Amino acid sequence: MICAARPSIADPFLPKKIKEGRVEDIRECIGCNICAAWNNISAPIRCTQNPTMGEEWRKGWHPEKIAPKSTDSHVLVVGAGPAGLEAAHQLGKRGYRVTLAETAAQAGGRVSRESALPNLNAWARVRDYRLGQIAPMVNVDLYLNSELSANQILEFGADHVALATGATWRRDGVGRHLRKPIPGADSSNSFSPDDIMDGKLPEKGSVVVYDDDHYYMGGMMAEVLAGEGYQVTLVTPGLCVSSWTEHSLEQEHIEKRLVGIGVEILPRHSVLSLSDAVVQLKNLVTGETLQRPGSLVPVTMRLPNDALYDKLVADQGKLDAAGIKSLRRIGDCFGPGTIAAAVYEGHRYARELDTEANPDGVPFKTVKYDLELGG
Numbered sequence: 133m134i135c136a137a138r139p140s141i142a143d144p145f146l147p148k149k150i151k152e153g154r155v156e157d158i159r160e161c162i163g164c165n166i167c168a169a170w171n172n173i174s175a176p177i178r179c180t181q182n183p184t185m186g187e188e189w190r191k192g193w194h195p196e197k198i199a200p201k202s203t204d205s206h207v208l209v210v211g212a213g214p215a216g217l218e219a220a221h222q223l224g225k226r227g228y229r230v231t232l233a234e235t236a237a238q239a240g241g242r243v244s245r246e247s248a249l250p251n252l253n254a255w256a257r258v259r260d261y262r263l264g265q266i267a268p269m270v271n272v273d274l275y276l277n278s279e280l281s282a283n284q285i286l287e288f289g290a291d292h293v294a295l296a297t298g299a300t301w302r303r304d305g306v307g308r309h310l311r312k313p314i315p316g317a318d319s320s321n322s323f324s325p326d327d328i329m330d331g332k333l334p335e336k337g338s339v340v341v342y343d344d345d346h347y348y349m350g351g352m353m354a355e356v357l358a359g360e361g362y363q364v365t366l367v368t369p370g371l372c373v374s375s376w377t378e379h380s381l382e383q384e385h386i387e388k389r390l391v392g393i394g395v396e397i398l399p400r401h402s403v404l405s406l407s408d409a410v411v412q413l414k415n416l417v418t419g420e421t422l423q424r425p426g427s428l429v430p431v432t433m434r435l436p437n438d439a440l441y442d443k444l445v446a447d448q449g450k451l452d453a454a455g456i457k458s459l460r461r462i463g464d465c466f467g468p469g470t471i472a473a474a475v476y477e478g479h480r481y482a483r484e485l486d487t488e489a490n491p492d493g494v495p496f497k498t499v500k501y502d503l504e505l506g507g
């Protein structure tokens with residue numbers, strides 16, 4: 133029963149689908165523990181794979197059912213990452229004609245990249261479940277290797293455009309702790325997590341990973357680089373490595389793993405500068421400065437890939453002339469966050485397309501309590 137908990141959150145219809153032999157329709161849990169994390173921070177439960185989790189009553193979102201389309205609109209979704217795939221899948225279920233355009237040769241966006249990291253191969257289920265669902269839909273077309281310019285989007289002829297173009301890790305160290313770029317972080321000795329995931333690695337030797345993101349990516353970069361033979365120092369302003377993962381019950385495991393592979397961990401430290409392949413550090417408790425040789429990998433925050441949106445929105449006249457009724461950013465392109473948040477936004481976009489929002493209401497149900505004063 134315990135083992136069935138998370139799989140049932142990811143797909144409450146798991147037993148029914150097994151009984152009916154619909155194994156390919158099962159939305160498999162990816163083991164990310166976002167459900168546990170949201171519980172631990174006393175927030176409404178969320179699930180990376182099942183965006184309806186926790187919204188069944190509040191928003192009336194059924195995990196398997198969605199309202200049919202209310203118009204014959206054609207929707208162009210740009211970007212086949214978690215948000216784009218979920219939007220295309222649910223719009224397809226509603227019966228809309230959907231074109232999903234992806235720049236890369238493979239769908240999945242960040243989940244494809246991150247699922248190649250150590251022990252994250254289950255992340256690919258976010259992509260594979262949705263690709264499997266979209267494949268038989270005659271009203272949904274997926275085009276890979278298809279980067280679209282603003283002009284091509286205008287000329288495409290879609291009624292609605294959703295931009296799900298993701299986000300990019302910044303490499304200048306700006307984040308929660310440092311509000312200005314690290315001096316020297318614009319040199320060739322600074323590498324972002326995207327660089328590392330693309331196989332663009334520092335010169336062999338030592339490397340400092342500066343983690344001010346506090347989720348899994350800092351620890352992951354340290355593990356990848358240690359595995360490649362680098363001498364790795366993980367520096368974080370946090371109280372411990374990957375401190376946010378205490379919520380997802382992973383912190384102890386990450387720390388033990390990094391210590392086990394020889395990563396030096398310096399909590400409550402920050403980076404002062406990078407110069408001539410020397411990283412200057414500062415102990416945030418004592419103020420003492422120290423240094424480590426090598427390159428720098430800042431893991432701090434991501435910036436939305438929203439240049440396409442800025443170009444399109446700059447000329448409302450062109451959007452009107454092209455017949456585009458709505459232009460929306462969804463997922464990391466709107467606000468970089470968890471994969472769960474991107475899937476949720478993609479789902480919400482599809483649910484709410486062609487519906488009228490009440491400007492005076494809240495987008496969920498509330499309970500009205502009648503108080504009998506003195507009664």
Ligand code: SF4
Pocket residue numbers: 137138139141142160161162163164165166167168178179180181182
């Ligand atoms: S949040 Fe992650 S671990 Fe929890 S049920 Fe969903 S996919 Fe599984």
